[in-house]
Amino acid sequence: MPPPERTVRQRIIELLIGTRLSSYQLAQMVGIAERLIEGHLPHVVKTLARDRTQRFVLEPAACSDCGFVFRDRTRFTKPSRCPTCRSEGITAPRYGIEPVRK
16 A cells, blocks of 8 residues: 655645745645645644754745844734835745754
8 A cells, every 4th residue: 555645734844854945935846825835834833843853944034125124023924014114025934944953
């Protein structure tokens, strides 16, 4: 009997190991909508919280015009505009998984 297919979250975890990808890039690789990826990411973080050998990394979104970085943002979606200069030129946050260094 062939092994069962990997779940969406398992495929997301495999893609994020050792790299940084935006939710759009993940959606293209996995083959689902970007908003669905953003819905799966909190569960990926919970899964990795139980694993002490790997950690989830979030590169925050930033404003392309003034350089403001959205460090304290807890949502996984891209912000719509910069609170400082009101620009809509925002780079997407990028996600990754890296090994924990001791």
